[in-house]
Amino acid sequence: MQFFMRKKRLAARVVLVILALTSLPVLASDLRQETDAATALHPGLSGVTLVDSGAQALRHRDALAAAASQSIDAQYYIWNSDASGRYLAARLLAAADRGVRVRILLDDINVAGRDAVLASLAAHPNVQVRIYNPSAGRRGFLRILGFIRDFSQVNRRMHNKSFTVDGAVTIVGGRNVGDEYFDLDPVMNFRDRELLVAGPVVGQVSAGFEAFWTSTWTRLAESQASADPATDLSGLQKAATNEVTALGYQPPDNLAGYFQAETLQDLIWAPAHLVFDSPPTPEQVADSDEAQPVARELRKLVATARNEILAESAYLILVGESLDEAARLHAAGVQMRVLTNSLASNDLVTNHSGYARHRSAMLDAGIDLYELRPDAAACRRLIEVSRACDEHPAFSLHSKSLILDRRVVYVGSFNLNLRSTYLNSETALIVDSPELAEQIAASMEELLRPDSSWRVLRNSDGRLEWVTEVAGEEVRSTHEPMAGRWKRFTSRFYRMFPLEKYL
Known part of the structure; x- marks a missing residue:
């Protein structure tokens, strides 16, 4: 062949x-x-x-x-x-x-x-x-x-x-x-x-x-x-x-x-097709509790995974049916690795607060979570023009991509969150190509390296830890790293309110 x-x-x-x-x-x-x-x-x-x-x-x-x-x-x-x-x-x-x-x-x-x-x-x-x-x-x-x-x-x-x-x-x-x-x-x-x-x-x-x-x-x-x-x-x-x-x-x-x-x-x-959400009708505006076409299509796509799901989403909030599906896939032996922004790299503290509110539940569902470091070593390799990476932490994630079983690829505007699911109009380009999937997987895995992201884990006490490498040495943090006290306080404050759908 x-x-x-x-x-x-x-x-x-x-x-x-x-x-x-x-x-x-x-x-x-x-x-x-x-x-x-x-x-x-x-x-x-x-x-x-x-x-x-x-x-x-x-x-x-x-x-x-x-x-x-x-x-x-x-x-x-x-x-x-x-x-x-x-x-x-x-x-x-x-x-x-x-x-x-x-x-x-x-x-x-x-x-x-x-x-x-x-x-x-x-x-x-x-x-x-x-x-x-x-x-x-x-x-x-x-x-x-x-x-x-x-x-x-x-x-x-x-x-x-x-x-x-x-x-x-x-x-x-x-x-x-x-x-x-x-x-x-x-x-x-x-x-x-x-x-x-x-x-x-x-x-x-x-x-x-x-x-x-x-x-x-x-x-x-x-x-x-x-x-x-x-x-x-x-x-x-x-x-x-x-x-x-x-x-x-x-x-x-x-x-x-x-x-x-x-x-x-x-x-x-390769075979490819686009799914897009049309402008909403007045009835849909009045009732925004129904998942839109792009969300439904991606949900069906994810359910077909047999071995591996690799994803990047600038803003990440999974709840309800999505967490149930993640738990089912995990029980079936599917490895799920997802990269999103850390509090330090996120351009919107409010969006991070929604993610943080459900972070433990996502870990419990079997998702391996990674959070981008704003001082990622990959920044110097990936940003071709600006020299910002050489001068100060200056990197943030904005991509929205998904790879299933190193074969099917989604790239588009849809974040894995509730706003994209229920409110925003989005697009999803889906391509069935092992060659393209390997290219994007290599691109994603560059940011999953321990010199570019934090792996979020639970320690022996059940508390969250952020694990990375600095100068080749493992470094563990017990609070969200590279974020000042005021930023951490602001994120915790917003977590008190159920705003996830609007973030």
């Missing part, structure tokens, strides 16, 4: 080389043509490659924007107004200048104060910007009041993330747009993960985008803007390029041909 797979991959590369030689130089208009040619060699399969670092993620988006000839659809929970956020906005404007139709769909959670900027982007004839579930109050106290008044509706967020070009290639995963997601932040960077995909699954991602783009919950960005003066975007490209260059980003050579020359030939072709 491996022999035939190698021959098939060799044939695919030969076809791609012929396409390249007969169409030099590589042009942006070739993107759909070449992905269709590659897909034809693998009927029913999608081509997948791992996007494992922030630097890779920005390069891929940059290159795909340059290669676009028809359309770009970008859907994000957060799009920061920092160097990389401005740079990608400028790259989309450059594509629009070439005649590419650009659609940007943002959740309202991080839009506050930027309505005028988004309206200015949408003023371009080839750019449309829409806001999902916008608060009636657009700034200051009125915005806060809107959150309080419409709590049930405002609490339903679009947590999906995708970047789709020409309906031919998409990037799906847990990464938002911002310096800390692209290895560019000088203080703190996230460990995240995505998959770049070509083939049939791209149509499924586009269907998810359309469900939100046309939703009654979505509004035109210009309809949310006040009478504030328009933002001048004429110098955005030069200024943003200077900003990301100063932070260490270097775009690849031959941007428009980068995907075809560097990525397409290395895709892993």
